[in-house]
Amino acid sequence: xxDSDSDFLSWDNLIYIADFHExxxxxxxxLLGGEPTLHPNFVEFVSYLIARNFxxxxxxxxxxxxxxLKEACKFLSEMSIEKLSFTCNLNHPDISTTTELxxxxxxxxxxxxxxxxxxxxxxLDFDISYILKAIxxxxxxxxxxxxxxxxxxxxxxxxxxxxxxxxxxxxxLSFARDLSRLKITFxxxxxxxxxxxxxxxxxVLYKSSNGKLSFKCGPAIDIGPxxxxxxCFPLSNFHKKSIxxxxxxxxxxxxxxxxxxxxxxxxxGIFENCNDCIHRDAGLCKGGCIAHLINNVNNEVPxxxxxxxx
Amino acid sequence: MIEQIxxxxxxxxxxxxxxxxxxxxxxxxxxxxxxxxxxxxKHNKLHAIQLNSPIALSSITFKKEWKNxxxxxxSSEFGGFKNLIPKLDILNKLNIRIFLSSDLKENFTGIRILxxxxxxxxxxxxxxxxxxxxxxxxxxxxxxSQTNHAPIEPFSYVASNYDTSEYIDYNFVYFNNATRYxxxxxxxxxxxxxxxxxxxxxxxxxxxxxxSIIHKQEYEYHINSRYDVMLxxxxxxxxxxxxxxxxxxxxxxxxxNGCQVFFSDFLDAAEHFYKRKNNTGNKLWQL
Numbered sequence: 001x002x003d004s005d006s007d008f009l010s011w012d013n014l015i016y017i018a019d020f021h022e023x024x025x026x027x028x029x030x031l032l033g034g035e036p037t038l039h040p041n042f043v044e045f046v047s048y049l050i051a052r053n054f055x056x057x058x059x060x061x062x063x064x065x066x067x068x069l070k071e072a073c074k075f076l077s078e079m080s081i082e083k084l085s086f087t088c089n090l091n092h093p094d095i096s097t098t099t100e101l102x103x104x105x106x107x108x109x110x111x112x113x114x115x116x117x118x119x120x121x122x123x124l125d126f127d128i129s130y131i132l133k134a135i136x137x138x139x140x141x142x143x144x145x146x147x148x149x150x151x152x153x154x155x156x157x158x159x160x161x162x163x164x165x166x167x168x169x170x171x172x173l174s175f176a177r178d179l180s181r182l183k184i185t186f187x188x189x190x191x192x193x194x195x196x197x198x199x200x201x202x203x204v205l206y207k208s209s210n211g212k213l214s215f216k217c218g219p220a221i222d223i224g225p226x227x228x229x230x231x232c233f234p235l236s237n238f239h240k241k242s243i244x245x246x247x248x249x250x251x252x253x254x255x256x257x258x259x260x261x262x263x264x265x266x267x268x269g270i271f272e273n274c275n276d277c278i279h280r281d282a283g284l285c286k287g288g289c290i291a292h293l294i295n296n297v298n299n300e301v302p303x304x305x306x307x308x309x310x
Numbered sequence: 311m312i313e314q315i316x317x318x319x320x321x322x323x324x325x326x327x328x329x330x331x332x333x334x335x336x337x338x339x340x341x342x343x344x345x346x347x348x349x350x351x352k353h354n355k356l357h358a359i360q361l362n363s364p365i366a367l368s369s370i371t372f373k374k375e376w377k378n379x380x381x382x383x384x385s386s387e388f389g390g391f392k393n394l395i396p397k398l399d400i401l402n403k404l405n406i407r408i409f410l411s412s413d414l415k416e417n418f419t420g421i422r423i424l425x426x427x428x429x430x431x432x433x434x435x436x437x438x439x440x441x442x443x444x445x446x447x448x449x450x451x452x453x454x455s456q457t458n459h460a461p462i463e464p465f466s467y468v469a470s471n472y473d474t475s476e477y478i479d480y481n482f483v484y485f486n487n488a489t490r491y492x493x494x495x496x497x498x499x500x501x502x503x504x505x506x507x508x509x510x511x512x513x514x515x516x517x518x519x520x521x522s523i524i525h526k527q528e529y530e531y532h533i534n535s536r537y538d539v540m541l542x543x544x545x546x547x548x549x550x551x552x553x554x555x556x557x558x559x560x561x562x563x564x565x566x567n568g569c570q571v572f573f574s575d576f577l578d579a580a581e582h583f584y585k586r587k588n589n590t591g592n593k594l595w596q597l
Contacts, residue, residue: 011419015426019457044391051398051427075395 008039009225017223017243018052024249032059032222037068043075050083062088062107062115063100073110086115087145090131112138118189122149122158124167128175132182142182146172147189150234150289162270162292165196173201179208190232191217191289193270194279215285219256221249231256234291260290267293315357316520317485317493317504320346324496327517329353334382334485336360340370347379358382360485367408367420368393372400381406382485384434386413388420401429407463409484411436418444422451425459432463434484440559442568446575453579465576468554472580477536477553488532492523502532551577 009017021029029049036042037060049056064072076084088108093101108115117131117140128144135142148168149159160168179186186209194215197205205213220232227243229252230236239259246252268274269287279285317334318324320342325333332355335346343359350356358380363370366389381404388410394401408424410417413436424431433448452462453469461467464480472478481503485491488502500514500523501507513528514520523529539546539557545565546557551573559569 012422015419015422018426019455022457041391044395047395048391048423048427051395071392075392 007225008041009045011041013225013227014045014048016227018049018054020243021054021249022052023247026249027053028055028057030057030059035061035063037064037072042068043071046084047075050079055082056084058084058086059118060086060088060107062086062090062104064103064107066106069103069106069110077110079114081114081141084114085141086111087118088115089118089120089147090134092127093130108134108138108140112140116141116143116145118145118147120147120149121168121172122160124160124164124171126171129178132175132178132184135182135184142184144179144184144186145189146186146192148191148289150191150291151295152234152236153291153294154237162288165193169196169201173197173204176204176208185210185212187212188214190214190220191234191286191291193274193288194285195271195273195277217286217289218260219253221252221256231259234289235294238294263290263293267296269293270296314520314524315485315491317360317491319496321496322349324494324498324517325349325354327498331355331520332357334358334360334491336362338362338364343379343381344373344375356380358485360384366390366393367410368397370397372397372404374400374403376404376406379405382409383407384409386411386436388414388417388423391423398427402427407431409434409463412440412445413438415441415444418448421448421462425452425462426457428458428460430460430463432461432466432483440568442572446572449572449576449579453583465579468576468580469583472554472584474581474584477556478580479536479556480554481558488529492520502529550574553577554580 018029021027031042031046036058039045046056046058088104090104096104115138117134119126119128119131131144134140135144149157151157151159178184188209192215194202202213222230222232222236223243224230228240229243229246230238230240239256241252241255243252246255264287268280269277269285270289270292271287274280274287277285277287280287313332315332315334316328317336318328320335320337325335330353333350334357335350337343337346337359338361340361340363343361346359347356350359356379360382361370361384363383363385365385366387367383367385368389368391370383370385383406385408406429408429408431410420410431410433412418412433417433418441421431421433433445448462449465452459452465461470464483467483468478468480479487481487482490484504486493486504492500492502493504493507494500494517495507498516499507499510499512500516500520501512502523506512513523513526513532536556539552539560544557544560546552546555546560549555549565549570551570554577555569555573559565562569
C-alpha cells in the first residue's frame, strides 16, 4: 500500500475525512476532482469507503484509461446503487474526440446502471438530445443533472452572462416535451435563479422535475488533498480553512453559511430586483450563484483611496 | 494462581506431551491452521494460533473455515489494499487480531485502515529504530478517536487495563510476560520470554519441569527484572511513564525526544481513559 504523489489525497487524509464524516453522522461522500478516477488509489479509496458503509458518489468525465477501467470494473461494477453511484457530465459528441467518445462508451457500458448523466451549461446553443439517447442506450438513471457554469471570481472561465440567462431558460424549455415523453426527470444544480423562467415555464418544469425544482445556492463544502476546505467550486479561492480547525461538518457548514449570509446582506442576488424579491424572502430562490455577487463587488469602481490596488 | 499458557511451535510429538495445557501454537504456514486447530482442540485448550506470516498481510488467503479459530497474525508488511478488498468480508467474520511491524511507515496507515474497518489489530516493534512521532499519532488515534473502530494494540490493552496504582506490561498483548506465558521450543527447552527463547537463555528443559518453574529463583528474578533500571540509575528510573513502559527502551539513545515523549503522552491517554471509565458521575453520600 503506497501513497504516491503528494498532489493526491493520501490514505491518512482519506481516513481522517471518513472519520470526520462519521463523527458528523454523514454517511455520504462525494469524490470529485479534477478527475477523481485519475487518482492512483481511486479504486482502493472507493472500496475502502464502501467497506466503511459510506455511500460514495463519483463525479467523472467517464474518460478512463483501459487499465483503470478494467480495475474499476473488477472491483466496483457489481456494487449496488445504494453503495456507489456516478454522475457523468456528458459533453456534446461534436466537441468530443473519437478517443474520448470511445472511452466514455466503455465506461457507460460498464457503469451505466450506476450513472446519472449530467450537463454543464456554458453556452446558449446547447442540446440535450444526445443525453436522452445515451440514457436509453446505456440504461442510465433517467434523470439529468443540469449544472450552470458559474464564474470563478478572479479567473476568466466560460459562463453565460446574467443577461443571457432568460434565453438559456427558453432553450432548456424546448426539451421539456421530450423529457416528459421519455419519462426522464431533471434537477438543477446550484445557482439557477427562479425568475429567469416565466410562471408558465415553471409549471412545465415542475412536472418534468417531479416537483423537485431547486433554485438554491449554499455551501457544498469541498475538501482538497491538502485538507483545506472551501465553500464550493466557484469559491475555491475564498475563505479557505483547514479541516483541522473544525470538529464536525456541521461546524464547517455553519462557518460558510455565515459567510454566504454576509455576502448576501451586501447584495441580495444577481439581479437588481433580487433585494425586493418576495420569493427570495420566502427562501424559494437564493438569487443566483454567489460567485456573481463577488465578481460584481470585485468589478466595482473603488470608492476610497484605500481600495485602490496599485 | 492463573494457569500459565505455553507458547509453542506446532509439533505433533511435542503437543502429545502437552495434553490438557492451554496453548498458543505458532506456525508460519497458513495452510496448517485448520490442522493445528483440529489437533490441539482434542486434548488442549487453544488460547490462540499465532501465524507468523512470511508474506504480506494482503497476500494471505483468509479462509471462512477459520471462523471459530482464535487467530493472531503477525506480518512485516500490510501489502496492497487492493488485494485485501475481496477478503474483507471474511476477515470481518474471523476471530482474529492482526499485528504489523513498526519497521514500515505504511504499516501505521495499514493499522488505521484495519481498525476503521472493524478488524482488531496492533503494532509489534520491529528491528529498525522506532518512528516515535508516527507511533504517537497512532496511539492518539487508537485512544482518543471518537469514531467506531476496532481496538489497536498495545494501546487498547493499556487503556483498558491501566490502574493508577499498578505497573502495567503491554507485552501481554504479544504473549510475552512470564506471569502468564512460557515459551518453549521443539526440544522442550523452556524460556520465560520470547527473547530468552531466541537467545537460548532457558530456565529449564523438559515438559515435566513446567510446573516447578514458578518456584525457581530465576523466575522471581525475571519477574522483578523491571526494577534493574531503577538500581542502575538508568534514565528510565526518572521517567514518569516508566509504569507503562517498564524500561523496554532503556537502550534508546535519545530518550528525551523519543520514547519519553511518547510514553508520557501514552500515560496521559491511559489516565484519561481510566478517569473516563471510572467517572460514573457524582458520588452520593452513603446511607
